[in-house]
Amino acid sequence: MGYFLFFLLAALCVGSVLGMIISKNQAYNALFLIVAFASMGGLFGLLEAPFIAVVQIIIYAGAIMVLFIFVIMMINVRKGFPPERKKWTLYLSLGLAVVLVIELAVALKGAFTLPISTEKLEAGPVSLGRLLFTKYLYPFEITSILIIAALVGAIVLVKRKERE
Amino acid sequence: MIPASYFLILSIVLFVMGAIAFFVKRDLITMFMAVEVMLNAANLAFIALARSAGSIDGQVIVFFIITVAAAEAAVGLAIILLIFRQKKTIKTEDINLMKG
Numbered sequence: 194m195g196y197f198l199f200f201l202l203a204a205l206c207v208g209s210v211l212g213m214i215i216s217k218n219q220a221y222n223a224l225f226l227i228v229a230f231a232s233m234g235g236l237f238g239l240l241e242a243p244f245i246a247v248v249q250i251i252i253y254a255g256a257i258m259v260l261f262i263f264v265i266m267m268i269n270v271r272k273g274f275p276p277e278r279k280k281w282t283l284y285l286s287l288g289l290a291v292v293l294v295i296e297l298a299v300a301l302k303g304a305f306t307l308p309i310s311t312e313k314l315e316a317g318p319v320s321l322g323r324l325l326f327t328k329y330l331y332p333f334e335i336t337s338i339l340i341i342a343a344l345v346g347a348i349v350l351v352k353r354k355e356r357e
Numbered sequence: 358m359i360p361a362s363y364f365l366i367l368s369i370v371l372f373v374m375g376a377i378a379f380f381v382k383r384d385l386i387t388m389f390m391a392v393e394v395m396l397n398a399a400n401l402a403f404i405a406l407a408r409s410a411g412s413i414d415g416q417v418i419v420f421f422i423i424t425v426a427a428a429e430a431a432v433g434l435a436i437i438l439l440i441f442r443q444k445k446t447i448k449t450e451d452i453n454l455m456k457g
Contacts, residue, residue, distance in 0.1 A: 203367050214378045240408045257430045264434045286380035290373050297369045305362040307409045336424050343428035347435040
């Protein structure tokens, strides 16, 4: 059952990212990406991270992609982009991708054979929150400063001048 | 129990596909989406390794990654909107202000 779910979700995830690469319509790209992120949430659930799975679906598939779709609606590019004229960038990117696969596989080679810990993970909101407010308190506070800065920055960037 | 290596291989595949999409695509918004795919692949690797190590510290790190991704999306989309207002396009080829 676990394997079936894993392969189903993995195929869904990879397939929708592939669809994003192939499709030329930005709105379809955003919808493909929502499917990819939702199935990624399912994979997190398989890895005994239920809270992260819910956060993934609410924040990524919900909030961030809605932001993307808003911007796509504002920009409203009617016709899609024709395929890449310069073929060499495609070949170059494929070559770079092969190099990247090899590099990542070498980097993670030691991790492939890691033993699985058999103990049950306590990954509910209670234990996560306790860790967040004790061991990771300073990163948490710094993150809040980052969010304020991003919010103010985004508003200042997009706001039109009043005299215009 | 599914071994962690399955998830790590999936994470590698997703990361590389995100990188390819970033290079192949020509509009700024889709390139930005490709960056999000790469961030998600990193998240998957973090959670898989947290599971195999039997600790939830990795899941807390993923929290921070998701938060930073949200902040990055807000600022990045604001910049894309500004570029569109000035240039009336989001094709990367037409944005060559710094080209000599």
